[in-house]
Amino acid sequence: MDSLITAASRALAAGDPLAALNIVALREDPPALALRGIAMAQLGDLPRAKALLQRAVKAFGRNEPLSRARCLVAEAEVALAARDLGWPVKVLEAARRLLEDHGDRLNAAHARYLQIRRLLLIGELDDAERLLAEQDPAPLPPALRAAHALVAAGIALRRVQAHRAQAALVRAQHAAREAGIEALSVEVEHAAQILEAPVARLIISGKEQPLKLAEVETLFASKALVIDACRYSVRGAGMTVALATRPVLFHLARLLAEAWPGDVSREALIAKAFRLQLSDESHRARLRVEIGRLRSALQPLANIRATPRGFTLVAEEVALLTLPVEDKHAALLALLADGEAWSSSALALALGSSQRQVQRALETLASENKIQSFGLGRSRRWMTPPVPGFATILLLPVSLGNG
CATH class of the missing domain: 1.25.40.10 (Tetratricopeptide repeat domain)
Incomplete structure (x- = not known):
């Protein structure tokens, strides 16, 4: 040389x-x-x-x-x-x-x-x-x-x-x-x-507050039953129940957590979890089946009890952890918020989704002026400036099995 x-x-x-x-x-x-x-x-x-x-x-x-x-x-x-x-x-x-x-x-x-x-x-x-x-x-x-x-x-x-x-x-x-x-x-x-920016929102008994990462770590180590809407899981007693592949069960768990210590009516559960209006006994039967599955999945972390009008979550303390910004495409925005220019194929790989599905989401976000693109064809890249005021670390995807 x-x-x-x-x-x-x-x-x-x-x-x-x-x-x-x-x-x-x-x-x-x-x-x-x-x-x-x-x-x-x-x-x-x-x-x-x-x-x-x-x-x-x-x-x-x-x-x-x-x-x-x-x-x-x-x-x-x-x-x-x-x-x-x-x-x-x-x-x-x-x-x-x-x-x-x-x-x-x-x-x-x-x-x-x-x-x-x-x-x-x-x-x-x-x-x-x-x-x-x-x-x-x-x-x-x-x-x-x-x-x-x-x-x-x-x-x-x-x-x-x-x-x-x-x-x-x-x-x-x-x-x-x-x-x-x-x-x-x-x-x-x-x-x-x-480490210094809020990464999530905590909701307990209807009251909200932002949490930093260290506070989320403390919450996970507490005795509270945590309905984690960032990772689609339920945590408690040192255990984690992953519900990412069972969206109906997680939606029911979240609805019950939002109402805790009160209950949620059968009509509301069916309307929000199944997107149906309670009209006949078949809807009630389906709800009973899904509640039974959720009750089984949450053992021994918590129990679900029937009330005259619906169901309630039974636990000493229930905390709902949500994304700092609730958006249908939150994980996609989190990846783009690193300030780098991403291809749709790389985003699909990172999210574990199909490239066509990611492309549709990108077009939707672009039409809402949330992201921007440059280049054409294979050289097209997508990016967005970091969202001010909070960190996006909990929005990032994690393969099932990692925690």
């Missing part, structure tokens, strides 16, 4: 892409193409960065596997920044293994953190946590130690573990300060703001 390439590499490592470009802007050899691509990525020109890195991968070819693998890792990072979650993960894993086998442990660790960040975006928290546990950040340089701590904080945030997230962010802040990279410090600061 010549001295100019070395100097440009050091500039990029220090977070100074303009200095790197000044050194290699006019060069067309593979290492210069790769460094120019990384510089453009740091400057935010992701399409140009992607094109340069692809040229570098092709120029290195099969005869220089190590350099080619490093370019593939950089290309994967650009894809992640562009929210191209469909970028081939097997290619990244192959590049990581090659780097590991050749003793390039720093770039191999960087590739691993990219894999974990992708899993975090699509809600695969168990897999993300498993891979993170395999990484020892101690021997890594400050920038990668900050990346490790940021990923740990992200997992803790998604699991509603505010104290673990706070500790991880402190580690990330120290590492970012040691690295001296301003963009990294800004990323840590942005993550820390989530």
Whole structure:
């Protein structure tokens, strides 16, 4: 590696892409193409960065596997920044293994953190946590130690573990300060703001109040029966009953929680949960069946008792936790609120929905001026500025089985 390439590499490592470009802007050899691509990525020109890195991968070819693998890792990072979650993960894993086998442990660790960040975006928290546990950040340089701590904080945030997230962010802040990279410090600061913003609304006996993440964590650890409208589950006594795949049961549980300690009439339950008007005995029979299923699902957390006019939830304390903004497309808006430009295919992957369903939702939100798009066809991207006043961490999707 010549001295100019070395100097440009050091500039990029220090977070100074303009200095790197000044050194290699006019060069067309593979290492210069790769460094120019990384510089453009740091400057935010992701399409140009992607094109340069692809040229570098092709120029290195099969005869220089190590350099080619490093370019593939950089290309994967650009894809992640562009929210191209469909970028081939097997290619990244192959590049990581090659780097590991050749003793390039720093770039191999960087590739691993990219894999974990992708899993975090699509809600695969168990897999993300498993891979993170395999990484020892101690021997890594400050920038990668900050990346490790940021990923740990992200997992803790998604699991509603505010104290673990706070500790991880402190580690990330120290590492970012040691690295001296301003963009990294800004990323840590942005993550820390989530802990200080309301993430949900608490409703008890008809009274509402906003909650921060630490307060949600405390609520989950209390003796209260929590009807969690953020994750479509019921929590209590250290147990969680997932009802995301049983929407009618969750809707009934929410209606009962809203009325607690009072009851809800049969007419209201049928109208709101089934979207029907009580007109004959078949509707009452269906309600009895669904209430029986809900009663069975909630054992031993709570009981449901019949009253002369309807049903009531029986528990010492019942709390309803709702989204800070109740919107049909709340999870979609939460993903877009990170300020990045998303493709409809990436949003579909993150939400576990069909691309066509996501496209219809995007068009609806665009018609309501809640989001905006740019580009055409496959290059079309969607984004929205962060919603002021609250954090959206509890709106983000989590794969069933993660909590």
